[in-house]
Amino acid sequence: MERKLNVVKIEKNYHHGDLRQALIQSALALLADKGVEAFSLRETARRAGVSPAAPKHHFKDTRGLLTALATIAFTRLADALEESDAAAAQDLSSRLGAQGAAYAAFALAEPALFALMWRTAMFDLTDINLLAEKARAFDSIDRLVRGAAAPRVPHADPAMAPTIACWSLVHGFVCLMLDGGLGEDRDAQAQATDTLLPAMIGLLNIRN
């Protein structure tokens, strides 16, 4: 029954070929489908067509897989922020608006992935790749708010107030929206993102 003639190995092999990548894809799909709370390693393996214990060879455990997913999430966020800033106009306020919109757009496009990023009990927060991507995202914000020439200081330093304020404002707004703080109406949420968010950013006294 099984045709073994195909050069491209489509039929199920014992060795998968690139199971690691396949698992990540399954996991991303599962996450998007069911959300963070309903995520399951077994279901991920099932979707990839392998046994429940197969992932262990590529990720130590669920935590390991989720660490990889969170890293991907931070990569995508950092990319989105950098791109939005590169494409934006020259004046600061519109650049701030563009980056805020990019942040919100990313979160609304992949809410489960965005939620995972902040479920720090679920993955390894000290993972070096994850930290790098997270720092890249943060730097993108900081570079815009405090200026490319501003000296790097610890997060808790008073000089960081504008950056953290900007980040907090947008992050908080997005979280409240996704987590039911601003009602459940999807249309109202979209409208809030389009009109309310820029207005809110405009209330912030940022000048560099």
Add this chain to the structure above:
Amino acid sequence: MERKLNVVKIEKNYHHGDLRQALIQSALALLADKGVEAFSLRETARRAGVSPAAPKHHFKDTRGLLTALATIAFTRLADALEESDAAAAQDLSSRLGAQGAAYAAFALAEPALFALMWRTAMFDLTDINLLAEKARAFDSIDRLVRGAAAPRVPHADPAMAPTIACWSLVHGFVCLMLDGGLGEDRDAQAQATDTLLPAMIGLLNIRN
């Protein structure tokens, strides 16, 4: 062996007396101990000294219990916000600072309970008591930011920008801090709450 003479029934009865309340207490303790992710209905029952299925009579399921806990959380937050405003000075900026500090203090004092409030997939977001307490908390913020005389409008209304901005800023800051966005150093976090948060609120253009 068992002394039945005590008027106050201390020994273990088949009927617990007030299992509902006991379960809530166990659940709150468990939540504080292990966090939201590690919460378990069976463990809650175990701590209350009853069988795994006992909670069903008082809460339909885990979701039901968590809805009760989230309602308690919103009640406490609303209380804290109202009290802080009642005790604060008269000028707007210090009142804003006080309420922001109260919000942060609540979240830092009970991080797991605070986290639960926004895990909207875990409980019944349409519960009428929960909605009432949540609205009370929101009204406390809105009353301060937009003034007691300001007309009530939908959340997405442009007039809401100051309120949502204020809430988003503080909420986002607290979330970032609890979820590792601002590093893991507890001392730095405490310092950030004391010095950075007021500075950030000061950056907001609020006048009513």
Add this chain to the structure above:
DNA sequence: TCTCAAATCTAGACAGTGTAAAGTTAAAGC
């Protein structure tokens, strides 16, 4: 006081979960 129904809890079971240990298969290295 006795009885009986309702409320409350226990016991047992089932389908899920994560993951550890041991066995099987295929590929790679010599």
Add this chain to the structure above:
DNA sequence: GCTTTAACTTTACACTGTCTAGATTTGAGA
């Protein structure tokens, strides 16, 4: 071609939530 090693399966165990049926206690009515 043979052996080693990596990749995967199988099996098993301890958890989880929740369903069912049954046991116990309480309280209300006769």
